[in-house]
Amino acid sequence: MIKLRDLEYxxxxxxxxxxxxxxxxxFVSQPTLSGQLMKLEQQLGLQLVERHRRNVMLTPAGEELVKEARNVLQAAGQFESRAKALLDPFAGDLHLGLIPTLAPYLLPHIMADLNTTLPNINFFLHENQTKVLLQQLDEGKLDVLILPYLAEMEKFESYQLFDEPLMLATPKNHPLANKKILSLSDLQGEKILTLADGHCLKDQAMGYCFAAGAKEDNSFQATSLETLRHMVASGMGITLLPALATQGNVASDTIHYGEFQAPAPVRGISLVIRPNYSRMQCVRAIVASVRKSLSGIIS
Amino acid sequence: MIKLRDLEYxxxxxxxxxxxxxxxxxFVSQPTLSGQLMKLEQQLGLQLVERHRRNVMLTPAGEELVKEARNVLQAAGQFESRAKALLDPFAGDLHLGLIPTLAPYLLPHIMADLNTTLPNINFFLHENQTKVLLQQLDEGKLDVLILPYLAEMEKFESYQLFDEPLMLATPKNHPLANKKILSLSDLQGEKILTLADGHCLKDQAMGYCFAAGAKEDNSFQATSLETLRHMVASGMGITLLPALATQGNVASDTIHYGEFQAPAPVRGISLVIRPNYSRMQCVRAIVASVRKSLSGIIS
DNA sequence: CTTAATCATAGCTAAAGCCTATCAATTAAT
DNA sequence: ATTAATTGATAGGCTTTAGCTATGATTAAG
Incomplete structure (x- = not known):
């Protein structure tokens, strides 16, 4: 195998x-260069240099190969300079995955600060259900996930970001809308509107509801939180909504969002990466940024 | 310095x-590749590979650098294949220098065989006076000279090709034209037409003439052999012409070419190269070819 | 004839690449 | 659940080689 050093010589x-x-x-001694060059000639099987005391000159083959050598060295130089450019741990593309019940409500709160603290990172946002996100993370198509932590993620590395309370969404005229102090047990006997299968929010919310003695309203399954919200607004039932989705006074004239007393149902939002993920400095910066952005919004 | 092997890994x-x-x-062991790759990462200061038991994947930086690495390796491959192509010692360009008093008369005899025996050599022909040729040979602008050997060429390497006799060119009606047996001493008292200064033929021919007691005709100096020949043809004098320039019956109706008896004046035509010239196989082939081509023409 | 310049040679050292053997962690299977 | 197999990392040792200094040989120049 040819050596770059020899080409430099x-x-x-x-x-x-x-x-x-x-x-x-x-920056080597003359015998070193002489020797290496001779070895190169021997290796190639052809003479590259005509040696005279007063006048060293290249053979035609030497002239030809010098051109090729310069090409190689230039490519090598480009490799190194590219590597140097990639050295900045806070630069490059970063593919962030979020679930649909979180992305539209969380991103407005966090992107501004992320773009400020990591100005050289290009964020690519991917919205998908948990199962898909985990698959893509594992395959390397995604770098970072932000989603509710589940036990099945233990093979990954995760950082708790914040606990998002689940609020009770009821029509304004619903009996529970007036209850000052709300507890999960108040849900006993209620029928709860749910999201379609596959949304982890459904599993989580219904987990709390079942434990409290509520039932799923099987007559309907919403495919998005907004659909769910509109169903509540039109008086078709009640549901649990994550706190971030209740902010901004959306439909606040027709829907009442009730806060449960402790222990309130929550979903623990975490940042998830592959173990050994290469850009840990970047990850730490993201964790810090998101926590900071959320600190004033969710206790 | 980056190493090509690492890029292959x-x-x-x-x-x-x-x-x-x-x-x-x-074709290396797994620990070798592991170790070298780690060293490369350390050297570049960035992680290129995410290592997982089931699933090895490249980091974004790794993906980027693989592209660069392929560029480098491709250039290196081109270097090697170019080197391989240059391996043929009987291929490539070859710049051949000849003097004006030899080139037009010798080349027709030798080029056919040269092109046959060295079909992959591109011959470039350069016609110049000896001094210039030697200079250009030394500078590497020329590869091979064919010219009369002189003592000043001893710093070069030379191969005797053939001895070219010098013939006496006289007008048909000149007294010496009828002499059957011609010797140098017959020139005594004659005035000899000569070439311009700088042509080595002048020095050689006049060397013989002076020794024989002849004189230079200072009233005229020809700038080419053909001019000289025409001057003889028009009866302006006599001169010595190299044998190859007298062949082909040029102006044979007006000029008589007389052959000297031994020891006849000759010029020893040699092939001259730099010592350590790289394409000796080629040179040997040329020497053999020229000798062969001339064998039937000049004893 | 001597001096200076220049490339080659000799002998040595230190580093680097490579190997085998083994470990540790994970996955798959019995 | 325990065992077997897979896979990348680690340890230790061997061999090659790139590099050095010192010196030699040859040529050009003063």
């Missing part, structure tokens, strides 16, 4: 037409 | 996503 010879000066330019 | 990892298989593809 060859081009130096071409440049200086003098072994001593060429060696000096390569 | 990197691209192999990218291809196989598996250390063992990548190592096998590179």
């Amino acid at each position: 060859l081009t130096a010879i071409e440049q200086h037409k003098h072994f001593g000066k060429a060696a000096q330019a390569c | 990197l691209t192999a990892i990218e291809q196989h996503k598996h250390f063992g298989k990548a190592a096998q593809a590179c």
